[in-house]
Amino acid sequence: EQNNFSEIIAHCKEYGYIFPSSEIYDGLSAVYDYGQNGAQLKKNIRDYWWKSMTQLHENIVGIDAAIFMHPLTWKASGHVDNFSDPMIDNKDSKKRYRVDHLIESHAEKLAFEGKKEEEFALLKSMDELLSKDDFGGLKNLIEQNKIKCEVSGTANWTDIRQFNLMFSTEFGSSVSGNEEDNKVYLRPETAQGIFVNFLNVQKTGRMKIPFGIAQTGKAFRNEIVARQFIFRMREFEQMEMQFFVKPGTEMEWYNYWKTERLKWHESLGIPAEKLRYHDHVKLAHYANAAVDIEFEFPFGFKELEGIHSRTDFDLKQHQELSKKKLQYFDNDLKEDGKPIGNYIPYVVETSVGLDRLFLTVISVAYANEKWTKEDGTEDSRVVLRIPAKIAPYKLAILPLVKKDGLPEIAKQLMNECKQSFHTFYEEKDSIGKRYRRMDAIGTPFCVTIDHQTKEDNTVTIRYRDTMMQERISLAEVKSILMEKIN
Ligand code: ATP
Numbered sequence: 001e002q003n004n005f006s007e008i009i010a011h012c013k014e015y016g017y018i019f020p021s022s023e024i025y026d027g028l029s030a031v032y033d034y035g036q037n038g039a040q041l042k043k044n045i046r047d048y049w050w051k052s053m054t055q056l057h058e059n060i061v062g063i064d065a066a067i068f069m070h071p072l073t074w075k076a077s078g079h080v081d082n083f084s085d086p087m088i089d090n091k092d093s094k095k096r097y098r099v100d101h102l103i104e105s106h107a108e109k110l111a112f113e114g115k116k117e118e119e120f121a122l123l124k125s126m127d128e129l130l131s132k133d134d135f136g137g138l139k140n141l142i143e144q145n146k147i148k149c150e151v152s153g154t155a156n157w158t159d160i161r162q163f164n165l166m167f168s169t170e171f172g173s174s175v176s177g178n179e180e181d182n183k184v185y186l187r188p189e190t191a192q193g194i195f196v197n198f199l200n201v202q203k204t205g206r207m208k209i210p211f212g213i214a215q216t217g218k219a220f221r222n223e224i225v226a227r228q229f230i231f232r233m234r235e236f237e238q239m240e241m242q243f244f245v246k247p248g249t250e251m252e253w254y255n256y257w258k259t260e261r262l263k264w265h266e267s268l269g270i271p272a273e274k275l276r277y278h279d280h281v282k283l284a285h286y287a288n289a290a291v292d293i294e295f296e297f298p299f300g301f302k303e304l305e306g307i308h309s310r311t312d313f314d315l316k317q318h319q320e321l322s323k324k325k326l327q328y329f330d331n332d333l334k335e336d337g338k339p340i341g342n343y344i345p346y347v348v349e350t351s352v353g354l355d356r357l358f359l360t361v362i363s364v365a366y367a368n369e370k371w372t373k374e375d376g377t378e379d380s381r382v383v384l385r386i387p388a389k390i391a392p393y394k395l396a397i398l399p400l401v402k403k404d405g406l407p408e409i410a411k412q413l414m415n416e417c418k419q420s421f422h423t424f425y426e427e428k429d430s431i432g433k434r435y436r437r438m439d440a441i442g443t444p445f446c447v448t449i450d451h452q453t454k455e456d457n458t459v460t461i462r463y464r465d466t467m468m469q470e471r472i473s474l475a476e477v478k479s480i481l482m483e484k485i486n
Contacts (some may be wrong), residue, residue: 005298008366009229011382012038015440017231030226030233037441040392040422042237042358045268046216048390049239049352052264053214060241061205065193067218068184073192076317078285078307083188084162086135087224088142093152098224099138099160100130106147108300115453131282135160154200165221167234186220191349193217195314198345199326202244205264209328209345210253212243228299230355237354244328244345247312252448254289254309255349261305262351268357268363269387276301286313293352295360304360305352312344319344344436361386365442384442385465388485393443395481396424398434400450409474410449413459417478421485439464445484447477 012018017038020027034042054062074080086099103126110119122145129137139160148155167186187193191220194213201213216239226232245253258277265275278301280290289309294301319326330341365384373379397414399406407427417423424443426434431448438446448460458471460479472480 004366004368005229007368008298008362011384011440012362015384017020017041030223031235032230032233035448037392038358039294039363041386041390042354043443043451044390044392045357045361046239046354047238048268049354050216053212053241057212059207059210060243061195061201061207062162062216063197063201064215065101065190065197065215065221067187068171069187069192069196071184072319072321074185074188076321077192077195077314078317079166079185079188080164082285083166084164085224086130086133086138086160087163088139088160090149090152090154090156091156091158092154093149095149095151096198096224099142101125101225102147103138103142103145105150106145109435134172154259162225163222165223167220167222187218188221188283189219189351190215190238191219191242192314192350194240195318195347196322197326198242198244198315202328210243210245210249212241214239214241216240228297230359231297231299231302233355236356238351239354239357240349240351242310243348243350245348247343247346250311250346250348251289251307254307255352256459257348258307259293261307261352265293265295265304265360268361269385270295270360274364274391275304278303284308286310295356295363299358300365304356305350308349310347310349314347315344361390379394381436381439381462383439386444391442391444392422393424393438393441394421394445395477396426396434396438396443396446397446398425398431398446399427400431400448402427404451405454406449406451409453413447413474413477414448417481420482435462435467445481449474457481 013313015037016035019033019035021031021033022028053060061181087096088099088102089096103122107119107122110122115327122141125141126138129141139157142157143155146155166188168183169186170182171184192407194215196387202211217237218235219238220235223232223234226234243253243257262275262277266272274296276294278292278294280287280292283290287308288311291307292303293305293307295304315326326344327342328345331339333339333341362384365386367385368380368382370378371379395417397410397417399410410425410427414423426436435446442464444464446462448462450460453459453474457474459474459477460469461472461477462469
């Protein structure tokens with residue numbers, strides 16, 4: 001599996017999906033750039049999410065809040081005081097670890113050695129100690145289990161400390177000379193931009209509870225150890241939706257979104273057996289219920305999306321620190337003639353990492369195929385079976401040869417199609433090589449213009465997934481494609 005993962009990473013680079021950031025300077029640790037195909041795939045996934053949230057739900061609207069927010073936002077949300085991970089350093093190797101990651105990888109080793117009960121006991125103790133922030137207990141656990149540093153092989157650990165994950169910077173130049181006055185944070189989640197705009201949207205959009213606000217955008221976390229390609233990065237993108245509900249109905253909506261979101265991932269072609277729920281044992285400071293949707297990445301089942309019942313924690317906190325009322329008022333709600341529609345709503349949140357979803361889509365799509373042909377010879381290809389609705393290019397138009405008027409017909413078809421969907425044009429190399437290249441990029445359909453086209457106005461359409469070919473009418477290419485990609 002690890003092998004397959006390094007193949008995927010190499011493939012992403014070779015075919016313009018993902019490059020290491022500032023590669024000419026040897027890259028920047030755990031920062032990546034999306035290339036020409038990656039940017040398009042990422043945009044298509046984002047658009048698919050945005051459409052399914054906003055266009056397909058009449059009670060969900062989308063906003064685009066700034067990355068910078070008033071510093072009190074992060075005081076109110078609890079991030080200044082609580083958004084930290086316990087970390088520990090190995091004194092010999094000077095390597096730094098997130099305590100839960102260190103213990104989890106030891107648990108994985110135990111599982112690998114068939115010590116299932118020990119693994120379970122270790123994880124259970126870890127969860128209990130983490131939920132109590134018992135750092136002494138966690139250090140004991142590490143020592144009792146003789147957990148060693150993978151680099152130095154020693155078990156010489158420092159004490160455990162909290163490490164806040166927020167990046168900060170300064171606004172303008174300090175007038176007071178006190179740097180703290182100008183300190184601003186890069187948002188570690190997009191959710192707070194939604195909370196502070198809750199009343200703006202509710203009033204101007206005349207939204208009635210239950211309703212949702214969706215947003216996509218960059219978030220930043222100074223992860224102690226960023227790793228596993230684009231799975232854990234310091235700069236990443238989130239797609240979040242806060243659903244505002246009447247207090248007391250939150251569990252109903254929590255269960256609704258839990259089911260909906262799993263179905264949504266399946267609609268992207270992710271096999272059901274590679275998805276699972278993981279209920280949180282340790283709840284974040286704001287939540288009364290939380291579940292992760294996990295995907296089986298090439299390195300195991302890991303969180304892809306979080307669904308949290310956040311109660312009225314955030315709105316209440318913002319109301320307190322901003323001293324502005326953040327209440328919903330529903331005139332129509334009356335009991336015994338008295339209005340009862342005045343309350344701070346509860347919130348159910350769905351939060352998925354766009355980069356993690358991108359890695360999910362690529363992991364599912366990637367296949368290195370080998371087979372024996374009819375004549376007994378071996379053949380192979382690398383293909384990205386990306387669902388047509390999110391593939392970077394939908395169609396490749398390929399004139400068989402660069403002469404005899406074939407490129408002209410191809411370009412005319414290109415002009416006809418490109419207004420409606422992303423089309424790729426290529427006239428270099430043999431047709432077989434061009435098909436393989438389109439397989440590797442994940443283009444679901446190729447249309448080849450050959451000499452017969454000039455005689456009977458038909459073309460060959462070739463399907464990426466089955467490699468089957470058939471002749472269709474040139475005039476119908478666009479409408480057939482439109483049907484297949486929607
Ligand atoms: P983890 O436990 O993996 O650190 P988390 O529980 O802190 O994640 P949330 O705060 O729930 O994550 O964030 C919501 C989503 O944002 C996650 O499900 C994940 O898809 C994405 N995400 C969080 N941190 C990162 C990161 N460092 N890099 C890429 N995506 C991230």
